[in-house]
Amino acid sequence: MAQAKSTIAVFGGTGDLGQQIVAALLQPEIRQAFAGIVVVSRSATKLQRWQRYGVLLRQCTPQNLVAILAGVDIVIDAIAPAGADFSRRLIAAMAQSKVKVYFPPEFDVDHNLHDFRFAEWDWKKSNVALAREVLKQTQVCQIFSSLILEKSFGPWLGFCTRRRTYACVGSKDVASSYTSLADLARSVVEVALLKPARIPAQVHLGGCTKSMAEVSAIMSRESGESIRVVELPLSMYKASVLAAATSTRAEHLRFVMGEGKANHGRHGLWNSNELVNPDQTRWKWKAVEHLAKQSSGRPFASVDWPAG
Numbered sequence: 001m002a003q004a005k006s007t008i009a010v011f012g013g014t015g016d017l018g019q020q021i022v023a024a025l026l027q028p029e030i031r032q033a034f035a036g037i038v039v040v041s042r043s044a045t046k047l048q049r050w051q052r053y054g055v056l057l058r059q060c061t062p063q064n065l066v067a068i069l070a071g072v073d074i075v076i077d078a079i080a081p082a083g084a085d086f087s088r089r090l091i092a093a094m095a096q097s098k099v100k101v102y103f104p105p106e107f108d109v110d111h112n113l114h115d116f117r118f119a120e121w122d123w124k125k126s127n128v129a130l131a132r133e134v135l136k137q138t139q140v141c142q143i144f145s146s147l148i149l150e151k152s153f154g155p156w157l158g159f160c161t162r163r164r165t166y167a168c169v170g171s172k173d174v175a176s177s178y179t180s181l182a183d184l185a186r187s188v189v190e191v192a193l194l195k196p197a198r199i200p201a202q203v204h205l206g207g208c209t210k211s212m213a214e215v216s217a218i219m220s221r222e223s224g225e226s227i228r229v230v231e232l233p234l235s236m237y238k239a240s241v242l243a244a245a246t247s248t249r250a251e252h253l254r255f256v257m258g259e260g261k262a263n264h265g266r267h268g269l270w271n272s273n274e275l276v277n278p279d280q281t282r283w284k285w286k287a288v289e290h291l292a293k294q295s296s297g298r299p300f301a302s303v304d305w306p307a308g
Contacts, residue, residue, distance in 0.1 A: 155305030170258025223297025
């Protein structure tokens with residue numbers, strides 16, 4: 001007997017990642033695998049971009065979440081961390097529905113490895129803990145994509161093209177993983193296509209994995225410009241970031257990278273690439289080399305940043 005098709009809802013379907021997930025769902029070979037696709041946003045204006053695709057469009061409010069979830073089997077929460085309160089309300093609404101699979105808003109480095117506190121990651125921890133506590137009949141799957149390829153190679157993570165200087169925290173040979181938004185979106189959809197019983201509690205992705213030394217060589221080759229790589233002392237940098245009340249997410253990420261905790265490659269912490277894209281038969285992972293060609297080896301070249 002054929003398995004009944006599921007209806008999937010993408011909350012935050014008009015954001016950066018949400019748009020990519022909806023686009024992946026609309027691929028003909030994927031769309032036919034689902035009974036229905038529901039695109040949900042808090043903005044009615046932004047939803048209009050999906051009108052011509054024949055999907056269900058729903059503007060959500062805290063009051064209508066239960067109604068939106070009627071008939072929905074799979075929920076993807078792609079709302080940015082600024083929507084923390086909304087995500088809690090969504091979990092409460094799912095507790096009153098029959099959702100079988102829930103993807104919480106992770107799509108980041110694995111915060112379970114952190115030995116420090118930071119508001120955004122603390123919220124993600126508590127959010128998934130709440131989901132697993134109250135959604136007893138729902139498979140909750142965290143997807144950790146490490147760093148986003150298109151957003152990483154700027155001076156906020158030490159890659160200062162304008163100064164032709166890369167400043168890494170710790171060794172320049174420690175590798176980190178980068179996953180493009182499109183590859184992350186397609187991976188989320190591939191996991192959603194699995195039977196609920198086969199969906200793991202956690203999925204770790206690494207579209208490509210490179211050290212800062214390797215990234216500098218790739219960008220230099222493409223731009224024809226030499227790049228100086230500077231190593232900052234890991235323990236000292238980490239201590240200074242943790243001691244400062246105003247430290248940013250990017251500053252924390254830099255020492256997470258230096259500790260090797262952003263490495264989702266084959267020889268890193270975990271890697272689930274084969275689960276979603278065995279032998280790259282479904283698509284080719286976008287690599288640093290692709291980004292280098294697109295940017296002529298000079299990503300975010302107009303952006304300056306304080307040294308260090």
